[in-house]
Amino acid sequence: MTIYDNLLKRLANQEIVLPMLENQMRAAVRDGADLHGGVWEGRGDGYFHPSTHPLMGERQLYYLFHPDTQKFAVDEPFSLEREMAAGVGTSLHEILQRHLVRTGLVKPENVEKMFTIEEHHVRGRIDAIVDHLTRGPIVVEIKSRTHFKFAKTELLPKWEAQLSIQLDSQGLETGIILMVESGYPFRMREIPVARNDALLSEIYSKFDRVREAIALNRAPIYCCAPNSPTVTTCPVRFACWLHPDGPR
Numbered sequence: 001m002t003i004y005d006n007l008l009k010r011l012a013n014q015e016i017v018l019p020m021l022e023n024q025m026r027a028a029v030r031d032g033a034d035l036h037g038g039v040w041e042g043r044g045d046g047y048f049h050p051s052t053h054p055l056m057g058e059r060q061l062y063y064l065f066h067p068d069t070q071k072f073a074v075d076e077p078f079s080l081e082r083e084m085a086a087g088v089g090t091s092l093h094e095i096l097q098r099h100l101v102r103t104g105l106v107k108p109e110n111v112e113k114m115f116t117i118e119e120h121h122v123r124g125r126i127d128a129i130v131d132h133l134t135r136g137p138i139v140v141e142i143k144s145r146t147h148f149k150f151a152k153t154e155l156l157p158k159w160e161a162q163l164s165i166q167l168d169s170q171g172l173e174t175g176i177i178l179m180v181e182s183g184y185p186f187r188m189r190e191i192p193v194a195r196n197d198a199l200l201s202e203i204y205s206k207f208d209r210v211r212e213a214i215a216l217n218r219a220p221i222y223c224c225a226p227n228s229p230t231v232t233t234c235p236v237r238f239a240c241w242l243h244p245d246g247p248r
């Protein structure tokens with residue numbers, strides 16, 4: 001199935017507006033537009049970002065950040081479903097953040113709060129920091145989940161990594177994932193997260209080793225086998241096993 005199958009089906013069904021809409025959205029994403037109006041982490045500023053990089057392999061990070069190989073990185077192909085889900089997620093974020101400010105629980109300057117941890121070359125943002133009357137400041141990360149995933153989802157490893165870095169940036173120990181269902185009845189629930197210092201230490205050491213490897217021009221060892229399913233989804237496969245001039 002190619003990425004154009006949707007479009008061809010729409011034309012075959014004689015739809016008159018949706019083919020143009022989908023084509024326009026595809027072109028906008030290809031040209032780098034942000035359809036959801038949100039501000040995304042990790043887009044080419046040279047820093048490691050808590051939402052994207054903590055659980056990636058050392059070799060993947062090396063190719064993603066090395067100035068000579070960044071050009072080989074590939075994004076996931078356009079998907080209307082993915083863009084719409086991201087747009088709905090951004091809208092839910094904005095609604096909840098607005099109400100958190102209106103309740104007085106969050107200061108306006110603590111919404112989308114930027115931070116940088118220069119020591120480990122990390123940069124990120126926090127959805128909101130609640131000033132709780134009895135518990136003090138609490139880092140809040142909002143996550144939207146579909147109806148099917150909402151009830152089943154517990155703390156995901158990537159969320160624990162992200163929250164741990166966010167908490168570390170603020171010198172705090174506990175935060176919450178505020179999970180919201182991305183459709184009616186828009187259920188919400190909290191998942192408490194304690195900063196995981198052992199995990200943090202692993203992540204920071206990895207980031208430090210990657211920077212050192214880039215400075216030495218020495219790629220870390222392979223993290224998958226050639227022809228394995230991992231290769232087909234790795235964003236830097238064309239800098240590695242599938243390099244146009246042969247495996248690196």
Ligand code: SF4
Nearest residue numbers: 060222223224234240
């Ligand atoms: S292609 Fe495999 S070995 Fe190469 S960076 Fe990606 S996951 Fe690691």
